[in-house]
Amino acid sequence: MNAPAAIRLHINDDVVIARNQLISGTLIAQESVTVQGLIPAGHKMATRNIAEGEAVRRYGQIIGFASRPIMAGQHVHVHNLSIGDFNRDYAYGKESVDTVPATEAAFFQGIVRGDGRVATRNYIGILTSVNCSATVARAIADHFRRDIHPEALAAYPNVDGVVALTHGVGCAIDPQGEGLAVLQRTLGGYACHANFASVLIIGLGCETNQISDLLATQGLKENVRLHTFTIQDTGGTVKTIQHGIDRIQEMLPAANAVQRQTVSASHLVVGLQCGGSDGYSGISANPVLGAAVDLLVRQGGTAILSETPEIYGAEHLLTRRAVTPAVGEKLVQRIRWWEDHCKRNGASMDNNPSSGNKAGGLTTVLEKSLGGIAKGGSTNLVEVYEYAQPVRAQGLVFMDTPGYDPISATGQVAGGANLICFTTGRGSAYGCAPTPSLKLATNTALWQRQADDMDINCGDVLDGSATIAELGQRFFQMMLETASGRQSRSELHGYGQNEFVPWQLSVIT
Amino acid sequence: MNAPAAIRLHINDDVVIARNQLISGTLIAQESVTVQGLIPAGHKMATRNIAEGEAVRRYGQIIGFASRPIMAGQHVHVHNLSIGDFNRDYAYGKESVDTVPATEAAFFQGIVRGDGRVATRNYIGILTSVNCSATVARAIADHFRRDIHPEALAAYPNVDGVVALTHGVGCAIDPQGEGLAVLQRTLGGYACHANFASVLIIGLGCETNQISDLLATQGLKENVRLHTFTIQDTGGTVKTIQHGIDRIQEMLPAANAVQRQTVSASHLVVGLQCGGSDGYSGISANPVLGAAVDLLVRQGGTAILSETPEIYGAEHLLTRRAVTPAVGEKLVQRIRWWEDHCKRNGASMDNNPSSGNKAGGLTTVLEKSLGGIAKGGSTNLVEVYEYAQPVRAQGLVFMDTPGYDPISATGQVAGGANLICFTTGRGSAYGCAPTPSLKLATNTALWQRQADDMDINCGDVLDGSATIAELGQRFFQMMLETASGRQSRSELHGYGQNEFVPWQLSVIT
Ligand SMILES: [Ca+2]
Ligand SMILES: [Ca+2]
Numbered sequence A, B: 001m002n003a004p005a006a007i008r009l010h011i012n013d014d015v016v017i018a019r020n021q022l023i024s025g026t027l028i029a030q031e032s033v034t035v036q037g038l039i040p041a042g043h044k045m046a047t048r049n050i051a052e053g054e055a056v057r058r059y060g061q062i063i064g065f066a067s068r069p070i071m072a073g074q075h076v077h078v079h080n081l082s083i084g085d086f087n088r089d090y091a092y093g094k095e096s097v098d099t100v101p102a103t104e105a106a107f108f109q110g111i112v113r114g115d116g117r118v119a120t121r122n123y124i125g126i127l128t129s130v131n132c133s134a135t136v137a138r139a140i141a142d143h144f145r146r147d148i149h150p151e152a153l154a155a156y157p158n159v160d161g162v163v164a165l166t167h168g169v170g171c172a173i174d175p176q177g178e179g180l181a182v183l184q185r186t187l188g189g190y191a192c193h194a195n196f197a198s199v200l201i202i203g204l205g206c207e208t209n210q211i212s213d214l215l216a217t218q219g220l221k222e223n224v225r226l227h228t229f230t231i232q233d234t235g236g237t238v239k240t241i242q243h244g245i246d247r248i249q250e251m252l253p254a255a256n257a258v259q260r261q262t263v264s265a266s267h268l269v270v271g272l273q274c275g276g277s278d279g280y281s282g283i284s285a286n287p288v289l290g291a292a293v294d295l296l297v298r299q300g301g302t303a304i305l306s307e308t309p310e311i312y313g314a315e316h317l318l319t320r321r322a323v324t325p326a327v328g329e330k331l332v333q334r335i336r337w338w339e340d341h342c343k344r345n346g347a348s349m350d351n352n353p354s355s356g357n358k359a360g361g362l363t364t365v366l367e368k369s370l371g372g373i374a375k376g377g378s379t380n381l382v383e384v385y386e387y388a389q390p391v392r393a394q395g396l397v398f399m400d401t402p403g404y405d406p407i408s409a410t411g412q413v414a415g416g417a418n419l420i421c422f423t424t425g426r427g428s429a430y431g432c433a434p435t436p437s438l439k440l441a442t443n444t445a446l447w448q449r450q451a452d453d454m455d456i457n458c459g460d461v462l463d464g465s466a467t468i469a470e471l472g473q474r475f476f477q478m479m480l481e482t483a484s485g486r487q488s489r490s491e492l493h494g495y496g497q498n499e500f501v502p503w504q505l506s507v508i509t
């Protein structure tokens, strides 16, 4: 197969991306356009004549407006493209369009819980209120590790494992503060995650983050699936470990009594992540993931876009796709929170394209941020959540999180994500529990170098062996298979216990 | 033995503490004083006549000044004691006194490293630059866990273990910010800790906290005792785990080739901690630890007092004991930093005694903070360090840390602490690696309830079966024995890998 010389990212785009440097006079066959002048690799070529002032689209989204007339085949960059006043107009909902439902329904093999929610995995979880009970929690989980004690879960083949999700915080913080509220919300979200058949919450006893308050604020009650206890009440380390092992032994038969059944793809709640991005992220893996998300949303499923600092300066792109002004305004409120948060602490969030970005072919802040937003596909923004809030809407939603991968994904899983999809160019090794996490490589070199950790190679888009639409369809199938129980690479390697990192917003005193 | 009715905390004190409620007319034999009026349990009784304006001492330190004349045997509390202008006068060095060297030298069995530093344990450490390499680090450490793979270290009895100290941060932070500098200092301190025979540092590859910068800023170089590598360079999870195991296999023979030898107690560097304090902390365990620290300092050893927010408002107590004005000023600078840090983030650090504190017998902020400061004994403050800075002075020093136990102790160990001494009333389960940690129970009920986790019962002071001086002497011996290799309770239970919590000061974007 002859690799096409340029990559089309979306059917509505006015530009394509040069795979290698394009020389004047070259015919770009699939676009029926002849190159005018020189276009560096990774840069944009116009595919039609564009009048001055007209919007220019990449990823099907506006990246700016022609600052002078542009002819088909010409290089599109800072000399003829600018964002004008776009970034001062949130234009709430102006570009929302009705989602066309899929003509053919998609399914996966899920585990339907008593309350109707659908799980993609079946773990027993051990949570901690504070760092002080982390070692006890890990010791209990170790007792059930299949690689250490294969006999412990031998009679429970339907249980994917027992995982301890520990953390470094929980005390010496303001009991009335936002930081504790966020931690409680995160723990509460995990405590009732559908992928947990049952849960232990273990405390020390005297911590600020009291388990009784945690349960009360999150509307949780102890029951046969949720046991809580503290080291101080139980009488120290050894008794607490034994108590936890005993509780889990009691929970195992019920946890094992599950059967996968065919359920609609609408039960998927997918957290979108990128980490270790490279110049290809916005050309291959992110658009591929976006194409799969569009398919999912057409099935009634849910995808969670996040990483607020990485869309900063381009939030207009999302407010325009908001289904209501209220949804758009929620997003803008979170942007204002971040501006304040950074200002107070002398941090910066400026996302303007750097000179390196520009050399690589990115012209505007919109285009740069769109590289990340492309993971979310092209459907409407139906809801905006704060960190770790329960995600109940169906469609494309936004959850406010930092860009930092483990903290961002932890918020999404707390919100109910039952699948994580993670694009990487440099080579992330991220994995998650209790939610499986798939990794999309942006380029073939990474795919070959770090095959252990990658689930799909989006480098095929770059070498021309597949289109974004084709790979998006293939990856959507992989999402369904993974949700049905097929292990992702990171699950094979036992990732997840160390990647639970709640967002720490408190001053620790 | 007949328990004395009142507890003397220090030989220079003007007050003693009522063990139980004292009734007028009772003779307190050991003080040759008769009680005048009613003195509630835990409250103070004057042991001599005190003139108006005279300083009143507890723990050998000023807790305030008589606001009216006080007679021997009378209750000392808010009605006749206040701090006056004391808290506006740092009086640098005004109360420093020459330390009297011990007449009899004390020793322990230590491991002398090539550079002359003395270790109390002999571990191989695995550090990570970022959360992304945490699972790989833990997998490598698991390969050498004696409880899982007893064969792995069978030939290396002098190696205490292989521990992975992982964390949740390292990326999406300001590369020029204070937060990264603090993280690098912490990792640097561990990387060259005497208790590590050798160290691996493992990264992902694309993180903000680059290993090359970490080494450069900390003056470290790769050598036969310090190997670094990344998952991206090594080619993914499986190869990186194998590479780490291979490196450690190579390091083990040299790590095992150590012998303990008799060294001076002056080589002890003791981090002082309290957590889960109760009403007895300031009466039993903290003064006992302080008595032991005084013995240590007289031997030329070092003790690190920390937990800045818990001395807030009473920093005058330490500035007065500073050996030079410069040392006192460093402490005050850190206090100002905390005021600013809290103000910027809407947090509070007010340490005034609450009404509950007052009901329990604490009169002034000085007295409340002294309850914690008492851990440091009564010698001069010879130096002040920022978090995780290398501690090089000998004597009583201060390191600025939060009060939160794991973060505070992590800073002390980064600074070189080769023993942690931790007082607790509610029942902490803290443990540390590579530094052993001893726990002092403040009361006998805790000692009995949570015997697993406690190393010494300071409740003996409360029930009168030992004086503070006696228990201080006994605990000093325990410090020497522990430094010589006797395992603390928390080491027996495998604590340490989950309690490494670097102070996170960065905004995470
Ligand atoms: Ca952790
Ligand atoms: Ca319970």
Ligand SMILES: [Ca+2]
Binding pocket: A273, A274, A275, A276, A307, A403, A404, A405, A408
């Ligand atoms: Ca990210």
Ligand SMILES: [Ca+2]
Binding pocket: B222, B227, B228, B229
């Ligand atoms: Ca190396």
Ligand SMILES: [Ca+2]
Binding pocket: B273, B274, B275, B276, B307, B403, B404, B405, B408
């Ligand atoms: Ca503390």
